[in-house]
Amino acid sequence: MSTRPGTPRLLRQLNDRAALELLLSGGPLTRAELGERTGLSKVTAGQLLARLEERALVAVVGEQAGGRGPNAALYGVVPSCAYVVGLDVLPGRVAAGIADITGTIVAEVSADFGEHDDPVRLVRGAVGRACASAGIAAERLRAFVIGTRGVVDPATGDVRFSLDLPSWHNGVLAELRRGLGVPVTIENDVNLAALAERAYGAARDVDDFVLVWAGVGQGLGVMLGGRLHRGFTGGAGEIGWLPVPGEPLPTDVSEPQSGSFQRLVGGDAVTGLASAHGIGSTRDAGSAHDIGSAHGAGPAQGGGSALVEDPVASPGEYVRAAVEEGAEAFLDELAGRLAVGVAAVTVILDPGLIVLSGDVGRAGGETLASRVQECVARVCPSRPRVVVSGVGGNPVLRGALVLALQQAREQVFSDTV
Numbered sequence: 001m002s003t004r005p006g007t008p009r010l011l012r013q014l015n016d017r018a019a020l021e022l023l024l025s026g027g028p029l030t031r032a033e034l035g036e037r038t039g040l041s042k043v044t045a046g047q048l049l050a051r052l053e054e055r056a057l058v059a060v061v062g063e064q065a066g067g068r069g070p071n072a073a074l075y076g077v078v079p080s081c082a083y084v085v086g087l088d089v090l091p092g093r094v095a096a097g098i099a100d101i102t103g104t105i106v107a108e109v110s111a112d113f114g115e116h117d118d119p120v121r122l123v124r125g126a127v128g129r130a131c132a133s134a135g136i137a138a139e140r141l142r143a144f145v146i147g148t149r150g151v152v153d154p155a156t157g158d159v160r161f162s163l164d165l166p167s168w169h170n171g172v173l174a175e176l177r178r179g180l181g182v183p184v185t186i187e188n189d190v191n192l193a194a195l196a197e198r199a200y201g202a203a204r205d206v207d208d209f210v211l212v213w214a215g216v217g218q219g220l221g222v223m224l225g226g227r228l229h230r231g232f233t234g235g236a237g238e239i240g241w242l243p244v245p246g247e248p249l250p251t252d253v254s255e256p257q258s259g260s261f262q263r264l265v266g267g268d269a270v271t272g273l274a275s276a277h278g279i280g281s282t283r284d285a286g287s288a289h290d291i292g293s294a295h296g297a298g299p300a301q302g303g304g305s306a307l308v309e310d311p312v313a314s315p316g317e318y319v320r321a322a323v324e325e326g327a328e329a330f331l332d333e334l335a336g337r338l339a340v341g342v343a344a345v346t347v348i349l350d351p352g353l354i355v356l357s358g359d360v361g362r363a364g365g366e367t368l369a370s371r372v373q374e375c376v377a378r379v380c381p382s383r384p385r386v387v388v389s390g391v392g393g394n395p396v397l398r399g400a401l402v403l404a405l406q407q408a409r410e411q412v413f414s415d416t417v
Contacts, residue, residue: 194221
């Protein structure tokens with residue numbers, strides 16, 4: 001086994017990295033506080049801070065009042081020392097966000113595009129708009145992470161296939177890296193949502209959990225031992241193909257809606273279930289306005305209590321309407337269907353925590369999550385806790401930024417001497 005000798009240069013790198021991580025997680029700190037938490041002497045801590053100040057990685061951000069003598073300077077990481085970009089690519093639409101090295105989001109934009117648009121041109125355009133919004137040059141971006149619905153090969157990092165993004169195919173990673181001239185990482189969208197959940201949401205600092213993405217399509221993000229489990233081919237988590245009793249098995253796996261579990265709980269199934277229970281069929285104009293506005297629709301016209309046809313446009317909006325109306329039978333049946341997949345995952349992985357995300361999962365909130373937990377407990381010997389996602393905004397974009405920040409910090413914090 002090869003080892004790296006503890007040279008002064010290596011020790012300085014390790015100390016610098018530890019100090020920067022502490023300043024990010026617990027800063028700002030004084031020189032004395034930094035020395036105490038790292039175990040370094042005041043002299044060594046002072047030399048470290050001087051070195052990092054010279055590299056424009058840390059700066060004095062305030063003062064800490066003490067007893068006698070002058071106030072102690074407080075040091076923090078310079079937010080602008082590096083920026084990262086994350087993207088969420090969907091059919092017909094892309095969202096891009098930029099964060100500084102501290103994780104603060106400084107710009108977020110979205111745009112429509114043609115379904116068969118060139119990936120390089122698409123990414124370059126979205127990143128350009130985000131940079132313009134943030135007021136920074138693209139050359140200052142240290143990491144690019146792109147979330148997509150495709151299956152990503154864990155060995156190569158390339159897209160193996162994407163059913164609804166045909167231009168994102170095997171070889172697209174090399175095209176992006178060559179066309180953009182920067183390192184690029186592509187990751188499955190649900191895996192990124194799981195990263196965001198562990199960093200900011202309901203699974204914060206939890207090493208073993210499963211994120212169930214319930215929406216038009218179904219997916220899983222599996223976190224084991226604090227690391228994403230992608231599977232041998234990158235196909236771990238494709239729960240839409242899970243065989244379930246009473247649903248036909250697929251005859252053509254190139255058809256994205258043909259998986260048994262997808263048929264049971266996918267967008268068409270939720271819409272049909274809502275119709276059968278009379279969810280959103282006729283509601284008053286005020287309620288219709290509330291539902292439409294939640295997803296960017298314009299206000300309902302008219303007023304009073306006149307009944308209108310509900311402008312519900314997505315499965316999640318039906319579920320949100322059911323929660324508002326207290327449609328117990330609909331919610332019970334939907335929870336029972338989701339529990340089929342959750343129980344199958346639980347008896348194999350025993351994760352302890354299940355997080356519901358996606359359009360349907362987030363719309364159902366704790367009302368749906370508690371029902372799923374009860375249903376799973378009735379059919380499964382282990383009883384995981386089921387909660388709703390705690391990530392605000394776009395969870396895929398947030399996850400892309402989490403991964404990009406990990407990469408950028410590794411670059412910046414490992415090159416200080």
